[in-house]
Amino acid sequence: MSRRSRNDKYEPINWHEIFQRIDSDEDGFILRSELKQYLLRTPVSEVPLSDDMVDSMLYHVDYNNDGFINLQEFYGLVNVPVDAKTRSVVQRTLVATAFSIAPRSQVSHGDRHYIAEYSCCPPPLLIPLLCTAEVGVFVYYAVTMGDVGPYSPVPWSSPLIYNPHRRLELWRFISYMFLHAGYVHLLSNVIVALFVGIPLEMVHHWWRLLILYVAGVLAGSLAASMFDPQSYLVGASGGCYALIAAHLANIILNWAEMPFNWVRLLVLVTLMTTDIAVFAYMTINETTTRVSYVAHLAGFVVGLLLGMVTLRNLREHRWEIILKWLGLAVFLCLIIAAIVIQVVFPDVVGLYPPMPARQPFQNLMAENTSEIIV
Template sequence: MPRRRNQDDKYQPINWHDIFQRIDSDGDGFILKSELKQFLLQTPVSKVPLSDDMVDSMLYHVDYNNDGYINLQEFYGLVNVPVDAGTQSVVRRALVAAAFSVAPRSQVSHGDRHYIAEYSCCPPPLLIPILCAAEVGVFVYYGLNLGNIGPYTPVPWQSPLIYNPKRRMEAWRFISYMFLHAGYVHLLSNVMVALFVGIPLEMVHRWWRLLILYVAGVIAGSLAASMFDPHSYLVGASGGCYALIAAHLANVIINWAEMPFNWVRLLVLGTLMATDVSVFAYMNITGTTTKVSYVAHLAGFIAGLLLGTVTLRNLQEHRWEIVLKWILLAVFLILIIAAITIQIAFPDLVDLYPPMPEKTFEELKASNMSSDI
C-alpha cells in the first residue's frame, strides 16, 4: 500500500515490493543504479539532503553483483541499509517519491539490459562452429584428393554434394552444395561471416532457431539460382550466411526497444544489402559476366528476413508483431512452394533442364558453375 506521512512525522507500513514495481516502470526486474542515485540526490524530501558520497556508499553495498542494476533483493537491502535513522528516513522518502513520480530509468536502458541479459554461453554456441568446421573439413578433403588448393580452387565437379542443374531429382543437392567452396577465399569469407554474425544470434536465440534460418537461406538460394541462372552449377554457403545477416535485421525489427544500438545495426545492415543489390543491378545493366550468384545472396537474405521474424525470440511481443509474423510466414511458404512447384511441374517456364540425372561427365564439364560467394 502507498506510504503516507502522518501528523507526527511518522510513516505507516510500506509495501516495498509495490514501491519497487512502481519505480521499475517496464517491469523487467531491474532499476538502473546511476539513475536511482540521481533521483535520491535530487528529490527534495528533507532539509538535510543526502550527499553524493553517502548515496554512492549505500548503492555500492547493496549492488551485490556490481552489475550497475538494483534488483528486488538489493532494493530491500537499500531500504534497510545500516545507517543512522535520519538518513534511512530520507532514503525511504526519496524512494517513495520516485515511485509516485517519474521512473528513474528510460525504456531504452531497460531494453538494453533486457536484451543483453539474454546472452548466454550455457549451453555454448556450437551450431555455427560445427557448420563451419564441416565446411572446412569438406574443403580440405577435396583439396587433398584433387591435389589443388588455391584461392579459387578446387572445384569438385563430380561431387555428389554440388548443385547440378541436370540432377535436380537428387533433392539433397539443394542443401548439400553449402559444404562445397570454390577456393579458400570463398570458404574463408563464408566462415568469417557465419562466425561473426551467427554466434551472437545463437547465444540469445539458441541453436535450433539458427539451424532453421541457415538451412532456409541455403534452400532459398539454390531454388532462386536454379530459376534465374538455370544452367549453372552452384557451390557455397552464402545463402545461409545472408539468411543470418537478414536475421539480424529481423531481430532488430522485432526487438527494437530492447536492442542496444538499434539505429547503428539498422544502418550497417541496410548499407551491406544496398551494396550487394547495387552490384547485382550493375552487373545486369552492363551485361558483365560473373561467377558470383547474387540471386542466391538475395534469396537467402529474403528467406532470413521473412523467417527470422517467426523463428527468433521476441522479448516483448506486441499484437501487431504477432500479425506481422504470420503474414511473413505465409509469404515465405508461398514463395518456397511456388519455387518447388516450378522445379517439378513447370521447368520449361524458366528454361530448366528436365529433372533427370545426367549420363556423362563431359556434359557437366561443358557447363558453367556459379559460386554464391
Template sequence: MQFADASAEYSRSREVLNKAALSVVPRQERTVEKRTYLQEYKCCPPALFMITATLIEIAVFIYYAVDMNRPMGAAGPAPVYSPLIYNPYRRYEAWRYLTYALIHSGYVHLVTNLVMQLVLGLLLELVHGWWRVGTIYLAGVLAGSLSQSITAPRTYLAGASGGVYSITYAHVGNLLLNWSEMSFRWVQLILCLSLTIGDISFALWDSYGSPTPSNTGHMAHLGGAIAGALVGINILRNLKKRQWERYCWWAALVIYLALVLVGIVLNATLPVPEFFPDDDYTDLATLRELRLKSQP
C-alpha cells in the same frame, strides 16, 4: 602482478562479449536472469551450430582440395563432380538443394563466408539459441538454391552464401519487431542498408555491366536474405508481443512457406519445354573419374 593483469584483461573481454550479446537482445528481455546468464557464459557449451557448420565446411573444402589433386586457388576450382554441390543436371538428387552450402569454390569464397557467419551467427546464437540460428541458416540455404535454380537453371551452385545472407538479414527481422527496445539499432540498420545497397549495386554491375561477369549466385543471395528476414521474425525471441507484431508474425510465416512451396513446385513441375537441362544419370564414381581426367 601478472595475475592481476590477466584478470583485468579477462574482465575487459567479458564486458565486450556482454555488450555484443546484449546488442541483439531487446531491452525487455534483459532481465536479471538474462544478464546473469551472460555474465556466467564461458563458451561452455559453445554456440554449437555455427562452430559445427564452420568446421564441417572447412573439412569438406580440405577433402576436395586433396581429392582434385591440384592447387586450390583463390577462385577455385570447385569439385563439380561432388554429390554435395548443386548440379542442375542432377536436380532429382534433392539433397543437393541443401548440401551445396558445404562446397566452396576457392579459399577466398570459403574464408569470406566463414568470417561472416561466425561474426554474425555467433552473436545471434549466443542469445537466441542454436536451433533458432540453425533454422534460419538452413531456411536461407534452401531458399537460395530454389531461387537460383529457377532464375539460372543451367548453373552450378556452391557455397554457404544463402545461409550467410539469411543470418545477416535475420538481424533485420529482429530490428523490425524490437526497434524501440534495441541498443545500437541505428548502427545495425545502417550496416544492413549499406550491405544491401552494396550487394545490389555489385549484382547489377556484375550481371549487366562487367566485361567478365563472375559466377556469383546473386539470386541465391537474394533468396537467403528474404528467408532470413521472414524466418527471423518467426523464431527470434520477442517477449513483448504487440498486436501488430502478431499479424506480422503470421504474415512472415505464410509468405515464407508460400514462396518455398512455389519454388519447390516450379523446380519439380515447371511446364516449360527445355527450361531445365536433361537429367544426367551417370553414376557418381564415373562422373568423378571423367571430371578429374578432363581437368588441365
C-alpha cells in the same frame, strides 16, 4: 520530537510506488541482475549486504526464474524470510535506491533487456561447427584433387554439389553449402557466418539459427535453379545472407529492447545497399560473374521472413504478431511455388531433366558450357 514528525517516521511505506520508481521504463519488470547491483552499491548501514546473500534472496523471490522481478515478486523481496535486521536493511536499501535513480529521460534499463539475454551457457556451438565442417570439406577436396587456390578447387563430381542434371538427388539442394570454389570464397562465408551468426545464437539459441541457415541455403538453390537453370552451385552464401537478414528481423522485433539500434540498422542497410549496387553494376554493364546474386537475394528474403517467426521476441506487441504470421505465410507461398515449378513446370524455366541419361560425367560437362555460380 513532535508527534507529527514521529508519525511521519513510522508512516507505512508505499512499496508499489517504490517499485514504480525503480522500474524506470514502466514495463512492470525490474532486471534481477540490475536490482542486485542496486542493492549492493546502495549501502544504508555499516554492515552492507553481501553478494551471496543478495543472490540468494533474489533467487528465492524470482518464482518463475525468468531473470526479472515483477510487482508480486518485489513484495516477496520486501518481506523476505530472513532475520529482522537484514530485512530492515533490504527495505531501507530499496527505498534509498528508488529515490536515487535518475528519471527515465536520463537512464532506462529497458535498453539493456536485449544485452541481458546474451548467454554463453550453453556456448554458441552451431555456427562454429558448421564453419568447421565447411573448412574440413574444403581441405578434403584440396588434398584429394591436389589443387588449392583463390578460386579452386571446384569439385564438379562431388555428391554434395548442386548439379542441375541431378535434381532428383534432393540432398544436393542443401549439401552444396559445404563446398566452396577456392579459399577466398570459403573465408568470406566463414567470416560472415561467425561475425553475424554467433551474436544471434547467444540470444536466440542454436535450433532457431539452424532453421534460418538451412532455409536460406534451400531458398538459394531453388532460386538459382530457376533463374540460372544450367549452372552448378556451391557455397553457403544463401545461409549467410539469411543470417544477415535475421539481424534485420531481430531489430524489427526487439527495437525498443536493443541498444545501438540505429547503428545496427545503418550497418545492415550499408551491407544491403553495397550488394544491390554491385549487382546493378554487373547487370547494366553485362559483366560475366560467377556470383549468384539471386541466391543471395533469396537467402536474404527468407532470413527476413522466417526470422520474424523463429527468433525470440523479448516484448511482443500485437502488430508484431500480425507481422510474424504474415511473414510465415509469404515464406510458405514462395517455397511452395518454387517446389511446384521444379516438379510440375520445369520447362517454364528451362530446367534439365531431373536425372541424366547413363553417360560419363565428362560428357555431361562438355555439353554444359555454363560456369559454376556461388
